[in-house]
Amino acid sequence: MAIEQFDTVIIGAGAAGLMCAAVAGKRGRKVLLVDHANKVGKKILISGGGRCNFTNLYASPDQYISQNPHFMKSAFSKFTQHDFIEMVDRYHIPWHEKTLGQLFCDGSAREIVAMLVNECSLGKVTIRENFIVESIEKQDDAYLVNSNIKSKSLVIATGGPSIPLMGATDFAYKIARQFGIKIIEPRPALVPFTLGGDEKSFTTLSGTATDVVVSCGKTSFREALLFTHKGISGPAVLQISSYWKHGQKITVNFLPDLNENWLLNQKKENPKITIVKLLSQHLPNRLADFICELTKFPTQDIGNVPDKKIAEIEAKLFAWEFSPNGTEGYRKAEVTIGGINTDALSSKTMEVKKAPGLYFIGEAVDVTGWLGGYNFQWAWASGYAAGMHL
Numbered sequence: 001m002a003i004e005q006f007d008t009v010i011i012g013a014g015a016a017g018l019m020c021a022a023v024a025g026k027r028g029r030k031v032l033l034v035d036h037a038n039k040v041g042k043k044i045l046i047s048g049g050g051r052c053n054f055t056n057l058y059a060s061p062d063q064y065i066s067q068n069p070h071f072m073k074s075a076f077s078k079f080t081q082h083d084f085i086e087m088v089d090r091y092h093i094p095w096h097e098k099t100l101g102q103l104f105c106d107g108s109a110r111e112i113v114a115m116l117v118n119e120c121s122l123g124k125v126t127i128r129e130n131f132i133v134e135s136i137e138k139q140d141d142a143y144l145v146n147s148n149i150k151s152k153s154l155v156i157a158t159g160g161p162s163i164p165l166m167g168a169t170d171f172a173y174k175i176a177r178q179f180g181i182k183i184i185e186p187r188p189a190l191v192p193f194t195l196g197g198d199e200k201s202f203t204t205l206s207g208t209a210t211d212v213v214v215s216c217g218k219t220s221f222r223e224a225l226l227f228t229h230k231g232i233s234g235p236a237v238l239q240i241s242s243y244w245k246h247g248q249k250i251t252v253n254f255l256p257d258l259n260e261n262w263l264l265n266q267k268k269e270n271p272k273i274t275i276v277k278l279l280s281q282h283l284p285n286r287l288a289d290f291i292c293e294l295t296k297f298p299t300q301d302i303g304n305v306p307d308k309k310i311a312e313i314e315a316k317l318f319a320w321e322f323s324p325n326g327t328e329g330y331r332k333a334e335v336t337i338g339g340i341n342t343d344a345l346s347s348k349t350m351e352v353k354k355a356p357g358l359y360f361i362g363e364a365v366d367v368t369g370w371l372g373g374y375n376f377q378w379a380w381a382s383g384y385a386a387g388m389h390l
């Protein structure tokens with residue numbers, strides 16, 4: 001059987017794999033980039049509602065979750081959000097800041113994929129789509145893919161299992177197991193919650209959104225919460241889902257702009273108004289009506305409601321506590337938390353310490369960012385770190 005020879009084979013032509021291939025190729029390495037999908041960068045194409053939130057102006061290690069919160073520092077210092085913005089500008093791709101430092105293409109995510117593919121062709125990278133990896137073997141100081149492709153190094157850039165419909169797999173974990181590398185238990189993240197118990201009836205508000213502060217333990221996010229036909233979603237909920245584990249409670253402050261004793265003060269200032277009327281000044285009408293019905297808030301004018309009851313109502317609205325009964329799982333999760341234990345990798349190069357020549361990059365690794373362009377920034381930075389070392 002004829003053996004093809006490369007300096008490096010990269011499995012997974014998503015965000016991290018494309019970046020890594022381009023960087024290594026431009027450094028003169030003979031690179032083969034393969035993907036089982038029929039086209040490269042599929043998740044980039046659907047990201048950010050088709051406009052790709054490609055990075056965040058404020059990206060720093062603080063917005064990432066990992067068993068080792070320091071692991072990403074080295075890669076981020078070598079390839080920052082400004083380096084990626086510089087590349088986007090070099091390709092004259094128009095972009096804008098939507099909110100909270102989140103940068104999106106003005107046009108289409110296709111421009112980001114086209115840019116990365118062009119960078120790969122500048123590096124003379126060979127790209128093969130519809131490529132099925134059947135086997136990986138270590139042979140002396142080289143790696144053998146499907147018994148007929150030999151390479152000095154091998155990069156696993158196959159992401160995590162979120163959104164299997166897009167071709168996501170747990171391939172990286174299988175390879176990790178093959179080489180005796182530890183995995184931090186993966187779970188879906190940036191994912192909507194499903195509701196049970198008293199809160200199940202919130203699903204009748206499907207389509208209603210409101211600005212909240214949602215907390216789990218010591219972590220809080222202030223953004224929109226969206227009621228869905230299965231539970232709750234929206235940026236605030238997706239963010240907190242990454243910090244939540246089964247059985248834990250979350251707390252929602254439905255009135256984040258109001259101070260303690262707001263309702264008691266209203267009793268003094270506006271005694272002839274009902275609580276539902278007051279609430280609908282700060283919440284969507286549907287939600288105000290619903291909360292008042294669900295919790296049987298008094299319907300008379302607030303002037304006739306005892307102070308103790310008002311304090312109870314206020315406490316409930318400021319800290320509505322409940323346990324989600326689950327999440328919508330990998331089917332709906334934007335990312336996977338956990339993955340390749342960073343202890344196994346060099347933080348400078350992403351190379352496996354005890355398996356020279358083997359690298360893991362991107363979402364496959366136990367580094368997960370907040371919503372808002374942070375996950376792509378990790379994919380670019382980890383891809384760059386490996387690409388510079390291959």
Ligand SMILES: Cc1cc2nc3c(=O)[nH]c(=O)nc-3n(C[C@H](O)[C@H](O)[C@H](O)COP(=O)(O)OP(=O)(O)OC[C@H]3O[C@@H](n4cnc5c(N)ncnc54)[C@H](O)[C@@H]3O)c2cc1C
Pocket residue numbers: 011012013014015016017034035036037040041042043044046047048049052053054055131132133157158159160162163166167168169170171333334335361362363364372373374375376377379
């Ligand atoms: C709907 C959605 C929207 C998102 N929007 C954003 C956003 O706007 N901003 C942001 O920062 N992040 C966003 N993310 C997260 C972001 O897409 C990922 O974090 C990022 O793509 C991870 O990059 P990666 O290269 O590690 O993995 P991926 O981009 O997932 O690439 C992995 C590649 O490996 C291939 N592959 C998998 N298994 C195999 C196998 N066995 N053999 C060969 N190839 C294989 C896949 O086909 C894929 O091309 C979004 C995610 C989703 C699901």
